[in-house]
């Protein structure tokens with residue numbers, strides 16, 4: 434297919450709704466040009482969401498546009514201000530230190546805003562360079578798309594462009610820009626920013642903006658701001674339940690990285706659980722383990738309390754704003770978590786003892802540390818009934834994940850006893866379990882392999898991995914090697930906040 438002559442001529446209508454807020458909320462500024470950009474990775478699914486012509490990425494102009502060198506018509510680029518609690522401590526003013534919100538469009542698939550991450554310095558860069566390195570940009574691109582395919586609420590990523598521009602981190606790396614796409618990028622910290630300065634009008638303006646743009650149903654509620662806070666709490670509970678079910682660890686759950694829309698936001702030193710350890714710290718910079726797998730549900734609640742405190746000017750009484758969290762978050766988290774775990778375990782309908790069985794299962798995983806993803810995927814294929822004589826053979830795929838085979842047998846007995854309480858034909862149950870237990874997740878070693886090749890100028894592995902992770906629940910025999918445990922070279926991989 435021939436690329437069109439000027440891509441900008443056939444773009445859908447575009448505007449920037451956030452720019453309708455008063456100027457105090459942001460600084461308008463153009464992205465900083467990135468010399469000689471090239472396309473590193475591209476998501477056809479996100480292009481389709483935006484209604485972009487399918488042949489766009491074939492044009493060299495595509496990389497120019499998404500490096501920020503050519504502006505989409507109708508865009509009003511800006512960097513937004515926010516504040517936040519980082520690692521539990523008030524950090525004061527932050528903001529889009531390296532993100533430019535270009536604007537958005539509305540179409541049949543929703544309202545989509547487009548943001549360039551890594552396109553240069555802004556007034557909120559706090560002395561940093563406004564750039565992002567290729568390594569972290571590939572990780573964000575791949576993980577956003579992998580999470581969406583897993584069914585986890587998340588921001589999306591249209592593409593990564595790279596350039597040879599050197600960027601200094603622990604060593605010299607090269608620059609890249611990720612184009613993020615989401616209905617909106619407002620953070621808990623966007624509210625905390627104004628509340629911390631006693632700017633009550635601004636807190637209200639921001640809440641009105643969020644309600645009118647994203648949550649019109651809250652406007653007709655008896656108490657719109659209370660309804661908004663409850664909506665955020667419920668969605669955050671659902672999001673974290675999904676994280677726990679796929680073994681995702683965000684790594685930096687600071688309040689400035691929490692989306693007011695309940696989307697997974699700001700992919701940095703995230704990880705997917707491999708050998709199960711609820712206390713796993715995926716972020717090498719998280720010295721005290723604040724953001725371990727097991728802490729995520731509590732941290733999300735703590736962050737919601739920060740948001741509730743920021744809503745005080747709107748709700749007047751602390752007991753009201755905190756109640757909005759207490760009455761909504763825990764319930765949403767638990768309901769979704771139990772629903773997702775029942776799906777993973779093949780439990781057809783709910784029984785009162787399921788919570789206890791799920792807890793027992795996590796205790797068992799903690800004690801024996803099988804690979805989290807392989808455990809559930811392998812379990813999906815086992816039969817509900819097994820004869821004593823044949824069990825070693827029938828259950829071999831799962832038993833092989835354990836050193837202590839007898840412990841595995843013991844847990845399987847309990848699982849089968851539970852299955853028998855809500856019978857479900859094996860074929861149907863197995864199909865349902867395979868649709869609930871991914872075969873492919875973005876293991877660190879997979880990301881690292883794609884990054885190393887990309888750093889050497891070969892982007893084909895980024896595309897192969899993206900394609901594999903776009904169907905995480907499908908067997909895809911051609912990608913079977915991507916479902917494997919980390920190879921020896923990957924044992925010591927560490928990911929930190931450096932990006």
Ligand code: AMP
Nearest residue numbers: 527528529530531558561562563564699
């Ligand atoms: P993060 O830990 O990635 O969520 O970043 C925290 C804050 O630092 C955000 O406000 C970022 O915009 C900002 N930031 C991180 N890295 C850079 C960078 N290289 N240049 C400018 N700002 C940055």
Ligand code: MG
Nearest residue numbers: 689690698699
């Ligand atoms: Mg951030």
